[in-house]
Amino acid sequence: MRRRTSRFLFCLAAVFLSASAPGTEAWLEKCFECHGPDGMGKADPMYPVIAGIPAAHIEEAIYAYIDGARQCIREPRMCETVTTLTESQVSAAAEYFSSRVREYNLEQYNAELAAKGAVLHERHCGACHLPPHDEDVAYAIGIPLHGQRPDYIRYAIRAYFGGKREPLLDTMAHEIQQLDGDDFDALVNYYSSYRAGD
Numbered sequence: 001m002r003r004r005t006s007r008f009l010f011c012l013a014a015v016f017l018s019a020s021a022p023g024t025e026a027w028l029e030k031c032f033e034c035h036g037p038d039g040m041g042k043a044d045p046m047y048p049v050i051a052g053i054p055a056a057h058i059e060e061a062i063y064a065y066i067d068g069a070r071q072c073i074r075e076p077r078m079c080e081t082v083t084t085l086t087e088s089q090v091s092a093a094a095e096y097f098s099s100r101v102r103e104y105n106l107e108q109y110n111a112e113l114a115a116k117g118a119v120l121h122e123r124h125c126g127a128c129h130l131p132p133h134d135e136d137v138a139y140a141i142g143i144p145l146h147g148q149r150p151d152y153i154r155y156a157i158r159a160y161f162g163g164k165r166e167p168l169l170d171t172m173a174h175e176i177q178q179l180d181g182d183d184f185d186a187l188v189n190y191y192s193s194y195r196a197g198d
């Protein structure tokens with residue numbers, strides 16, 4: 001846990017200096033099968049959007065799958081793929097997907113639940129999870145959730161809540177434990193209501 005945290009903070013500081021995307025190599029094409037070359041997530045609604053996530057966060061997430069803090073319960077091939085990567089491939093993948101332009105899937109949502117979710121987000125989550133177009137998003141402590149695919153967010157929140165995914169920060173674990181099942185639904189609808197430029 002401590003190693004993950006210090007590596008993450010180091011990357012967050014270093015990442016703003018790096019930029020160029022590598023050419024398409026065979027190992028990177030494996031990622032495209034599920035996340036798409038544009039990083040927007042393909043076919044299966046469980047494949048998350050990874051376009052435009054700051055590189056330090058992508059690296060941190062990949063190492064969490066490699067060291068078991070995150071388990072690939074629904075899709076074992078995700079963990080199998082990333083455990084074969086070298087450290088420089090992890091960095092290259094993070095740079096590649098962080099520099100993809102984040103488009104929008106324009107998810108459906110229930111407006112009433114989204115309004116309730118907006119309040120919950122402000123109270124419990126907004127300090128760390130900024131919208132992807134916020135100018136400070138690269139410096140945010142958490143990964144952008146606005147516009148992420150709803151099935152994936154619902155699954156991820158439940159996994160932290162049920163102890164199947166180890167959160168990097170105890171503060172987040174504490175906030176998630178304040179919620180109940182209806183709150184999860186409200187938050188997911190709120191994140192799905194996000195439209196670029198809001």
Ligand code: HEC
Nearest residue numbers: 030031034046047048058061071072073075077078081093
């Ligand atoms: C077989 C489909 C599949 C392949 C191949 C795959 N992924 Fe994934 N990826 C997923 C799924 C599903 C998840 C969510 C897993 C979970 O947490 O249970 C995920 C999660 C992630 C996340 C975390 C996203 C977030 O929002 O926290 C990153 C980063 C990621 N993948 C990068 C990669 C990279 C880089 C590659 C190629 C080296 C790759 N993936 C290959 C399906 C795949």
Ligand code: HEC
Nearest residue numbers: 124125128141142143153156157167168169171172175176
């Ligand atoms: C103190 C800062 C902080 C707070 C508050 C916080 N989070 Fe997080 N969150 C993080 C960090 C850091 C990560 C990435 C590392 C990890 O997996 O724990 C993360 C990751 C996540 C993920 C996984 C995203 C992905 O793409 O895989 C979800 C879902 C999530 N948080 C939901 C929430 C919700 C819902 C709340 C409010 C109830 C919340 N978080 C509050 C810092 C925070």
